[in-house]
Structure formats: C-alpha cells, structure tokens
Amino acid sequence: MQVPLIRLQCGVNSYEWGKKGSDSAAARFAAATPSDDLSIRSDKPYAELWMGTHPSNPSKDVNTGRTLLDLCSENQLLLSQSVAAKYGAKLPFLFKVLSINKALSIQAHPNKKLAEQLHARDPKNYPDDNHKPEMAIAITPFEGLCGFRPLDEIAHFLETVKPLRTLVGEEEAAQFIQAAKQEGGDEAAKKKALQKAFGGLMSSSPEDVDRETVNLVELAKTEGETFAAGGVSSTKGAVLAELVTRLHGQFGSDIGIFVLFFLNFVTLQPGEALFLVADDIHAYVSGDIVECMAASDNVVRAGLTPKFKDVSTLVNMLTYNYAPIDQQKMTPTDYPYATLNRAGYSSGSSVLLYDPPIDEFSVVRTLLRGDGAKATFEPLEGPSIIICTSGKGTIAVGPTKHEMKEGYVFFVGSTAELVLESTGGQDDEFITYKAFCEI
Numbered sequence: 001m002q003v004p005l006i007r008l009q010c011g012v013n014s015y016e017w018g019k020k021g022s023d024s025a026a027a028r029f030a031a032a033t034p035s036d037d038l039s040i041r042s043d044k045p046y047a048e049l050w051m052g053t054h055p056s057n058p059s060k061d062v063n064t065g066r067t068l069l070d071l072c073s074e075n076q077l078l079l080s081q082s083v084a085a086k087y088g089a090k091l092p093f094l095f096k097v098l099s100i101n102k103a104l105s106i107q108a109h110p111n112k113k114l115a116e117q118l119h120a121r122d123p124k125n126y127p128d129d130n131h132k133p134e135m136a137i138a139i140t141p142f143e144g145l146c147g148f149r150p151l152d153e154i155a156h157f158l159e160t161v162k163p164l165r166t167l168v169g170e171e172e173a174a175q176f177i178q179a180a181k182q183e184g185g186d187e188a189a190k191k192k193a194l195q196k197a198f199g200g201l202m203s204s205s206p207e208d209v210d211r212e213t214v215n216l217v218e219l220a221k222t223e224g225e226t227f228a229a230g231g232v233s234s235t236k237g238a239v240l241a242e243l244v245t246r247l248h249g250q251f252g253s254d255i256g257i258f259v260l261f262f263l264n265f266v267t268l269q270p271g272e273a274l275f276l277v278a279d280d281i282h283a284y285v286s287g288d289i290v291e292c293m294a295a296s297d298n299v300v301r302a303g304l305t306p307k308f309k310d311v312s313t314l315v316n317m318l319t320y321n322y323a324p325i326d327q328q329k330m331t332p333t334d335y336p337y338a339t340l341n342r343a344g345y346s347s348g349s350s351v352l353l354y355d356p357p358i359d360e361f362s363v364v365r366t367l368l369r370g371d372g373a374k375a376t377f378e379p380l381e382g383p384s385i386i387i388c389t390s391g392k393g394t395i396a397v398g399p400t401k402h403e404m405k406e407g408y409v410f411f412v413g414s415t416a417e418l419v420l421e422s423t424g425g426q427d428d429e430f431i432t433y434k435a436f437c438e439i
C-alpha cells in the first residue's frame with residue numbers, strides 16, 4: 001500500500017498579539033500554499049499557523065480540499081493502528097508556528113482532570129476535555145516568562161519593589177519572605193506561601209493596579225540599571241526596567257506587568273527549546289517559534305489579554321513549581337533513526353530530536369546545508385506533520401517526491417520511509433521541523 005504524502009493547506013489565526021502582515025512567519029507560511037480565502041493584509045495581525053486535525057482550524061489536503069480530520073477518520077491506518085487505538089481517529093498533537101509581536105496572556109493549560117471539568121462547565125471558553133502540555137522551539141530569538149522564579153529571587157523583588165509589595169500585601173509579602181529564606185524547610189509550605197503571595201497579587205483591585213502601575217513605571221524609568229536591584233546597578237535591573245516599560249506600552253495598566261517579578265524571564269536562541277507541563281504558568285513575549293502540544297486549545301488566562309480571564313481558576317490550578325531558568329529549557333539530542341549522506345555530513349548538517357516526557361508528540365529538526373545534502377529516515381509506526389521554515393529542497397516517500405520551500409507543510413502517513421534533500425545551493429540551509437507520534 002502506497003503510504004500517502006499529503007501537501008496541506010493550513011489555517012492562520014489572527015490574535016491581537018500576532019505580528020502584522022508579512023512580518024508574521026505564520027502569515028508567510030500560510031500564504032506559501034495557494035488558497036482562495038487568504039490574502040495577507042499589512043495592517044492585520046497573524047498569530048498562529050495551525051497544522052493538524054483540531055476542529056477549530058483543521059488543515060486540508062491541497063488537492064482535494066478535504067480536511068485531514070476526515071481523511072484520518074476514514075482511514076485510521078494513516079495514523080497507525082496503535083496511535084488510533086489510543087487517541088482515536090485524529091492526531092494526538094497540534095503543531096503550530098507562532099509569530100509574536102506583543103506578549104501573550106499570562107496563562108496556564110489545565111491538566112486532563114481539570115480540563116474535563118472546565119469543558120463540562122464552560123465549553124465555550126474551554127473547547128477541549130484534554131490536557132495541553134506544550135513545547136516551544138525558537139525559529140528566531142525568543143523571549144518568554146516561564147515558570148516561577150527561585151523563591152529567593154521573588155523575595156528580593158518583594159523587598160526592593162515597593163509597588164509590587166503593596167499589591168501583594170505587606171503581611172503576605174512578609175510571610176513569603178520568611179518562608180523563602182528558610183534553609184531547607186518544608187517544600188509544601190513554601191509552595192503554599194508562594195500561592196498566597198501570588199494570590200494576593202492577583203486579587204488586587206483595578207484601582208490599586210492603576211495606582212501602583214504608575215508608581216512602578218515611574219521607578220523603571222527613573223532607576224534604569226538600579227531598578228529592582230536595591231540600589232545596586234545591574235544588567236538584570238536594566239532588562240527588567242525595559243520589560244516593564246515595554247509591557248506597559250503594549251497593555252497600559254495591567255496586573256500582568258507585576259507577574260513578571262514572579263516568573264523566570266527566558267530567552268531562547270534559534271534551535272533552543274522549552275517544555276511546559278500542564279498547569280505551569282507562562283506568557284510568551286516575543287519571537288517566532290514552532291510549538292507542539294497535545295491536541296487541545298484550553299487556555300486559562302489571568303492578565304495581558306483582552307480575552308476571557310479566569311483568575312481564580314488560574315491561581316488555584318498552578319503547580320507552584322519554582323526553578324532556575326535553565327531547568328525550564330530542553331536540550332535536543334542527535335536523532336538516531338536518520339542517516340545523513342556524505343554531502344550532509346561534510347556540510348555540518350544535523351538531525352535533532354526534541355523529546356519531551358509525554359506520549360503525544362516529539363519533534364525532529366533537520367538542517368541540511370548545501371546542495372545534495374540528504375537525510376533518510378527510518379519508517380515511523382505513527383503519523384507526522386512536517387513544515388519547512390527556511391531554504392528549499394525535496395521531500396520523498398517511496399516514488400512520490402515533491403519540492404519543499406518555506407511554509408510548505410506535508411502530512412506523512414504511518415510507516416513511510418521519508419527522504420529529505422537540499423536543492424538550494426552551497427549557502428542554503430534547508431530547515432524542516434517534523435512533529436510525530438509513535439507508540
């Protein structure tokens with residue numbers, strides 16, 4: 001049986017935080033595939049390219065216009081029996097490209113049990129009953145707020161940033177600082193103190209937030225490098241001062257600006273990645289990324305957004321895990337089931353695996369440098385979606401071969417032997433990202 005290689009036409013969502021017009025990689029990639037209902041407007045934000053079977057924006061076979069969801073429902077062998085048996089007749093993951101012009105909401109994604117409860121209670125705001133662990137891989141330099149900072153860092157800000165301490169509450173701040181400074185001590189008690197301090201901040205009245213935002217921005221503008229650093233000048237102070245004024249410029253008075261003192265500020269260079277388990281707090285700030293997640297669109301938001309906010313659910317659901325920035329990042333490894341040809345080896349091409357600790361997906365990034373560089377992949381017992389984010393080459397499954405350029409997306413059915421080859425010349429880098437599930 002010929003395993004299908006299906007070129008997909010993928011939809012793009014225009015959330016407010018997306019980059020505008022062709023500045024958006026999501027827009028450029030969507031426009032790379034001919035479609036009669038997409039013309040890129042320079043004044044419109046294009047936030048997310050969706051690749052997969054999620055019914056809110058299902059990808060379509062370019063040739064027939066049929067949705068990938070229908071094709072997988074009709075022929076579950078496309079997914080492989082094992083994947084279809086475990087996840088049903090749809091892809092277990094949702095694959096995206098995000099192009100971020102301004103900060104996304106302060107958010108977290110509910111675990112499976114909470115997702116089922118929220119979906120049953122409020123299907124409009126919580127469209128899925130599934131968890132949404134997610135991984136982000138930077139295509140361009142990326143900034144994000146991810147996970148709670150080490151407690152001593154938060155304690156330092158509560159001591160040095162008066163507007164923050166005022167909103168948290170003097171008593172809650174003092175209790176937190178005491179708990180944070182205890183050597184060793186009870187982990188559960190520390191997380192409880194963190195939840196109390198964070199909850200204190202998030203329950204601030206709009207009037208208090210307005211008043212303290214003015215004070216905070218004033219301090220950021222006047223203190224510059226010594227901002228939030230107890231009078232000591234530091235690059236960290238300058239970075240925080242810039243971030244406060246940037247987010248204020250984007251959102252005006254917003255509780256989310258104060259949340260950045262609780263969360264790690266992470267920067268990723270292209271190819272670097274981070275993974276967020278369900279119930280982990282985060283807010284992406286800038287850059288273009290490839291993102292892969294379990295098949296769900298459940299987002300619980302609490303700030304930096306015009307969308308529906310559910311602050312009490314967010315405060316109650318979080319893991320309150322806290323860790324240094326480097327523990328938020330993921331390190332890729334060489335992918336053992338692909339072979340580079342001589343041209344590939346000699347040009348420094350690479351095939352890297354990003355393998356988070358969940359069953360629904362992994363992602364392989366292939367970089368083929370120079371003409372004739374080729375990577376041959378062993379067949380997978382499961383489905384894949386592959387996108388080209390730069391350069392040009394060809395993609396082949398058996399006798400079927402297609403050209404690939406920036407923005408081209410293909411579905412690769414189960415048990416296909418995939419071959420990628422660069423055709424862009426000596427200085428070209430043919431880069432693809434492939435999301436897949438294999439049980």
Ligand SMILES: NNC(=O)[C@@H](O)[C@H](O)[C@H](O)COP(=O)(O)O
Pocket residue numbers: 015048096104105107134282284291293299301305307
């Ligand atoms: N962290 N990234 C994600 O979860 C994306 O997949 C979501 O679709 C976005 O967070 C949606 O963000 P807004 O709700 O528009 O603020």
Ligand SMILES: [Zn+2]
Pocket residue numbers: 107109134282
């Ligand atoms: Zn998210």
